Amino acid sequence: MPKRRLEPLPSAAFQILLSLTDEDLHGYGIMRQVEQQTSGRMRLGPGTLYSSIQSLLEDGLINEVDRSGERSAADQRRRYYRLTTAGRKVARSEAERLANLLRVARTKRILRGEYV
Amino acid sequence: MSEKIYACLLLLFPAAFRRQYQQEALRLLRDRLRDEKGFFRQLRLGFDLLVDLIGALPRAYRNTYPKAASVSPAPRFEGAPSFQVLQKQPMQRGVVLIGGFVSVTALAAFIYVMQGPVAFHPADPKGHKSPIELVMEHLNQPLTVDEANKAASVAFRSDSSSVGYQPAGAVDQNPNLVDSRPAQSRAVTTSSGSASPQFVQPAPIRVVVRSAGGLTAQSPATVLENVSAGWTGSWRAVDGDPDFPQWFSLREDGAKLGGTGGPNRSTQYPIFEGLVVGESVSFDLQIGQRTFIYDLKFQDQGPNGTVSVTSPNGKRTAAVRFERAR
Numbered sequence: 001m002p003k004r005r006l007e008p009l010p011s012a013a014f015q016i017l018l019s020l021t022d023e024d025l026h027g028y029g030i031m032r033q034v035e036q037q038t039s040g041r042m043r044l045g046p047g048t049l050y051s052s053i054q055s056l057l058e059d060g061l062i063n064e065v066d067r068s069g070e071r072s073a074a075d076q077r078r079r080y081y082r083l084t085t086a087g088r089k090v091a092r093s094e095a096e097r098l099a100n101l102l103r104v105a106r107t108k109r110i111l112r113g114e115y116v
Numbered sequence: 117m118s119e120k121i122y123a124c125l126l127l128l129f130p131a132a133f134r135r136q137y138q139q140e141a142l143r144l145l146r147d148r149l150r151d152e153k154g155f156f157r158q159l160r161l162g163f164d165l166l167v168d169l170i171g172a173l174p175r176a177y178r179n180t181y182p183k184a185a186s187v188s189p190a191p192r193f194e195g196a197p198s199f200q201v202l203q204k205q206p207m208q209r210g211v212v213l214i215g216g217f218v219s220v221t222a223l224a225a226f227i228y229v230m231q232g233p234v235a236f237h238p239a240d241p242k243g244h245k246s247p248i249e250l251v252m253e254h255l256n257q258p259l260t261v262d263e264a265n266k267a268a269s270v271a272f273r274s275d276s277s278s279v280g281y282q283p284a285g286a287v288d289q290n291p292n293l294v295d296s297r298p299a300q301s302r303a304v305t306t307s308s309g310s311a312s313p314q315f316v317q318p319a320p321i322r323v324v325v326r327s328a329g330g331l332t333a334q335s336p337a338t339v340l341e342n343v344s345a346g347w348t349g350s351w352r353a354v355d356g357d358p359d360f361p362q363w364f365s366l367r368e369d370g371a372k373l374g375g376t377g378g379p380n381r382s383t384q385y386p387i388f389e390g391l392v393v394g395e396s397v398s399f400d401l402q403i404g405q406r407t408f409i410y411d412l413k414f415q416d417q418g419p420n421g422t423v424s425v426t427s428p429n430g431k432r433t434a435a436v437r438f439e440r441a442r
Contacts, residue, residue, distance in 0.1 A: 027144050028143070031144065044168070045168020046172075047129065047168045047171070047172025050172075051179060054179045055175070
């Protein structure tokens with residue numbers, strides 16, 4: 001199996017995968033979703049966003065969706081992206097890896113209070 | 117940060133990235149400019165874009181991008197050459213100028229080279245010869261008398277209807293080279309009443325090698341003379357000596373040479389160790405206690421060479437020259 005370019009998965013790419021788990025989004029929608037799910041701590045700029053999208057496309061973790069039947073002309077010009085099955089697996093494994101880290105941190109009593 | 121400034125900053129990204137995502141990036145910027153109003157937000161947006169630019173550039177250059185959309189393929193036929201336009205952009209003027217300059221220079225160099233004389237090397241300096249040269253050299257090699265006789269015999273048998281000796285094929289008798297020797301020396305006899313002549317001994321011949329193309333190649337090396345005849349000559353070892361006359365009646369039998377020799381026609385002694393190899397003729401003559409060893413070479417009019425005289429008084433060597441006896 002060829003080695004993925006996104007290994008280990010960068011934080012921006014992981015956030016993009018998470019943002020696409022519920023629905024297909026265009027670039028600006030992904031940026032807003034990432035900002036929202038990180039409570040405003042991560043705002044993806046155009047360069048980072050589209051470089052990460054290109055990497056995810058190359059690895060087959062997301063794909064571009066044809067939205068020609070979209071309601072408005074502005075939406076038709078935008079590119080929408082969808083999470084693939086492989087992308088969902090990668091996102092799940094990355095989340096499990098982070099969960100294991102959390103478990104380790106919990107046993108080490110690093111994390112306290114309402115975070116855990 | 118205005119859209120124009122960011123568009124200029126996007127020039128730092130790879131062309132493939134811009135081709136793929138420039139419009140999306142500018143649209144995203146417009147959306148953020150529209151949504152993030154106020155000085156502080158605008159300042160934060162400018163800072164975000166600068167940080168994003170620094171962080172995203174390396175990744176943008178690491179990525180691979182799909183090739184430009186291919187030109188709609190023209191219908192191609194199997195085996196037929198076709199051209200496809202790889203670049204839609206017209207050629208730049210500099211490219212046209214450089215290409216034209218290089219082409220003109222190459223053409224001028226070609227014309228200059230072709231105007232010069234071309235050296236002709238008739239032979240390989242390493243000594244290698246072409247196949248044609250090898251064949252011509254082989255054809256020009258002198259034939260031994262045996263080979264000539266064999267060739268003549270074959271030619272004679274192949275043309276039994278002809279009377280007399282008319283070699284045909286590869287060995288031919290050139291009518292321009294008529295032998296002046298006596299008819300009996302030609303050693304061709306015919307059976308009385310018989311239509312087919314009997315080949316007794318090959319006639320004195322001049323071998324003319326006829327090439328396959330019909331051209332006749334004749335060189336001195338290809339002309340063989342039969343030494344069966346009477347020969348006269350003389351030798352003198354030193355200037356004070358008188359001329360010692362010679363008279364020989366030689367009889368050639370293949371590569372062997374027999375006959376007699378002596379100071380004149382009436383005083384003859386048998387020769388021995390006679391040998392004919394190509395143009396070389398050698399034989400010995402014993403007269404009393406003197407032994408004459410002849411080493412001759414058949415040249416223009418007859419055998420020329422040296423004779424070594426060994427006697428109880430010593431050994432002397434002299435030049436000797438023969439001509440056909442009349």
